[in-house]
Amino acid sequence: MRIAPLSLLISASLFASCAFAQDTATVTGIESEISIKQAEYDNATQILEKHLKEESQLQSQLDLLRTRSTELDKEKNQALDAMNEMYRRLIDDPTIDISAAQARYQQAVVDHKQNKDDIAMQLAAIASHRKDIEQIRVAKHTQLNTLESLKEQLTTARVERLRNEFTREGTLEVNHTINCKRTETLAACEQRGQQMGLQKATKRFVDQIFANLTEERLVEPKRNMAGAQVQVLSSHVVNSAFSGQGNYNVNLSVTMRGDVNSSRLCNLLSVDNRYCSEYGTPLSTGYQTSYETTFTDSQLTFSDSKDNTNVSVSRMSEQPIHDYSVKPMPTVKPQLDANKMIELTLRSNVYDDEVFIDGVSFGSTRLATTLPSGIHDVEVRKQGYQPYRVRVDLRKPQTIHAKLVKKPESIAAPTYTSEQRNTTPVTSTALGGNAAAAMVVIPAGKFEMGDINGNGLANERPVVEKTIASSFAMQNKEVTVGAYQQFVSNTNYKTEAERNRGCAYYLNGEPVWEVNLNWRNPGFEQSSDFPAVCLTYNDAKAYADWLSGQTGQQYRLPNEVEWEYAARAGTKTEYPWGNEIGKNLANCGWCGSEWSNKSAAPTGSFAPNAFGLYDTVGNVWEWTHKSAEQADVTVRGGAWNFAPSLARASTRLILAPDFRANYIGFRLVRER
Numbered sequence: 001m002r003i004a005p006l007s008l009l010i011s012a013s014l015f016a017s018c019a020f021a022q023d024t025a026t027v028t029g030i031e032s033e034i035s036i037k038q039a040e041y042d043n044a045t046q047i048l049e050k051h052l053k054e055e056s057q058l059q060s061q062l063d064l065l066r067t068r069s070t071e072l073d074k075e076k077n078q079a080l081d082a083m084n085e086m087y088r089r090l091i092d093d094p095t096i097d098i099s100a101a102q103a104r105y106q107q108a109v110v111d112h113k114q115n116k117d118d119i120a121m122q123l124a125a126i127a128s129h130r131k132d133i134e135q136i137r138v139a140k141h142t143q144l145n146t147l148e149s150l151k152e153q154l155t156t157a158r159v160e161r162l163r164n165e166f167t168r169e170g171t172l173e174v175n176h177t178i179n180c181k182r183t184e185t186l187a188a189c190e191q192r193g194q195q196m197g198l199q200k201a202t203k204r205f206v207d208q209i210f211a212n213l214t215e216e217r218l219v220e221p222k223r224n225m226a227g228a229q230v231q232v233l234s235s236h237v238v239n240s241a242f243s244g245q246g247n248y249n250v251n252l253s254v255t256m257r258g259d260v261n262s263s264r265l266c267n268l269l270s271v272d273n274r275y276c277s278e279y280g281t282p283l284s285t286g287y288q289t290s291y292e293t294t295f296t297d298s299q300l301t302f303s304d305s306k307d308n309t310n311v312s313v314s315r316m317s318e319q320p321i322h323d324y325s326v327k328p329m330p331t332v333k334p335q336l337d338a339n340k341m342i343e344l345t346l347r348s349n350v351y352d353d354e355v356f357i358d359g360v361s362f363g364s365t366r367l368a369t370t371l372p373s374g375i376h377d378v379e380v381r382k383q384g385y386q387p388y389r390v391r392v393d394l395r396k397p398q399t400i401h402a403k404l405v406k407k408p409e410s411i412a413a414p415t416y417t418s419e420q421r422n423t424t425p426v427t428s429t430a431l432g433g434n435a436a437a438a439m440v441v442i443p444a445g446k447f448e449m450g451d452i453n454g455n456g457l458a459n460e461r462p463v464v465e466k467t468i469a470s471s472f473a474m475q476n477k478e479v480t481v482g483a484y485q486q487f488v489s490n491t492n493y494k495t496e497a498e499r500n501r502g503c504a505y506y507l508n509g510e511p512v513w514e515v516n517l518n519w520r521n522p523g524f525e526q527s528s529d530f531p532a533v534c535l536t537y538n539d540a541k542a543y544a545d546w547l548s549g550q551t552g553q554q555y556r557l558p559n560e561v562e563w564e565y566a567a568r569a570g571t572k573t574e575y576p577w578g579n580e581i582g583k584n585l586a587n588c589g590w591c592g593s594e595w596s597n598k599s600a601a602p603t604g605s606f607a608p609n610a611f612g613l614y615d616t617v618g619n620v621w622e623w624t625h626k627s628a629e630q631a632d633v634t635v636r637g638g639a640w641n642f643a644p645s646l647a648r649a650s651t652r653l654i655l656a657p658d659f660r661a662n663y664i665g666f667r668l669v670r671e672r
Helices: 018-092 099-166 186-211 216-225 262-269 273-279 481-491 537-551 560-568
Strands: 169-179 229-242 247-259 299-303 310-314 341-348 354-357 367-372 374-381 388-394 398-402 439-442 445-449 464-468 472-475 503-507 510-514 621-623 633-636 652-655
Touching (some): 099 262, 099 510, 169 186, 186 247, 216 262, 341 374, 388 398, 445 560, 472 560, 481 537
Antiparallel strands (some): 341 367, 354 374, 374 388, 633 652
């Protein structure tokens, strides 16, 4: 509900600024681009479905031709036998007419040859169709990544727009009338009236800010969580007067600037907190649950335009010190020490943590803030660490040194059922010291496979329950450059990228082939502990076959069921730690790591999941096993240059077996 203007005058700068129009234009522009890209993606999906249907029809026709080939071959042999029989009879009876037998055989040969030609043409058509399908799929993946990246940009733009809308400046004119108390002087009544008028102005100012937010419907219900504040820039008395009834009326013109606790913007928009991390620590102000205005001892002079006299009243601090919620403005007279603010400083022994004071996020340490005196509950959290909690009786400035202790288990350790036995990851290192030999045992169990939370792609549905009947061993990290080097040195193997056309990389959101790129030179700097990339499905399979021969045990790529079961590690969330990607928990595009959108990261740079597996989220896509009947292969897990939404446990991208890129690698499982 918007406030009627009445005696409220807001300058144009509050609601019609070029900067704010630009914010909205940016959001609108990204939304428009998303709409275009979504249409392109949907169109590519329809084209792909059409090509797949045509391929299925071509394959059915090929099957018919092959069935007919068997029949024609049989007919040709029978016609030949019949013609030979006629020739034998012709020796005894030269008058026998063998032309029908000859014609039958001749037709059988012609039909058989024509069918062979039709099969060859059909195979060529299918091969051509397969190339088109592969190109469409790669284009779809590109469009999907671009689409998800635009959604990242849109959320960032929405957060920035909201921040700018909260920090607008404006001039407000307000009338306020009070009844003078019999025990106070006229000067005291005048001062109290002006102070209360100033309170009314700040309250109405923040009301107008909320009412004019672009996403007001979404934000308003969370108003008490916003930490919205007002800073008075200047103020003067337009006119004032006493009445014979003992009333004092004042007309104030106040110029103010809004402010907001930036760390809370994400919660207001219901988006992941990582979008607000760039704003650093919150404002150095405690959150108050009333409209009460706090005054300091400094003085603010109001100039009366009528008689040019000056009236001194207590002035608000130059730092923003007004916090608002949905409670009504109190009518009690403000006191100078009614809400004394005291400085609290926090330090911790870790970085990228998050501080909560009385349940409200205040950003990360190092943090210096001011809070109302009294009891406060302080908590410092970081993924993978036990939270640090303390209750503080804040009477004088204090410094808290929080010491966080790392959890013995991983950041996402779930509770297992009795079916999920052997829950402690078991590492196998008895494989001749080979760099690829670090294995963990994945326990048997059941799980739900697919788009459990409804955020996935069409090929992740429906959700089905799968059973892993027996435990199996899986490499705890992606196969590294060093491990692949051992294989190549031992076999002189040449990868498909080295033999033909190089490897693909992303340039301006499009996959581009570079002939000089391969696993040795993927287009970014790497060392031996980086994941080996620019490898095809067959390159990965060749490594698995070699490792099997070296160790006497059977290694292979995991199938999709095994991969997702191991990646989920007993969870039903999008990622091992929850449904939000967070910040700096994995290496994917816009995930906040030092490698995001730049390159792969050394394997094991982030915490493992509950089964002891590293990098199941991001870093590089991983090949999975395909059956003999499948023409294409699925990669899982996301990558350093793909959007976080594509690094979910259930995300599937389908590729041709000979595709290679500097964002695709693999890991192996070992047969029992």
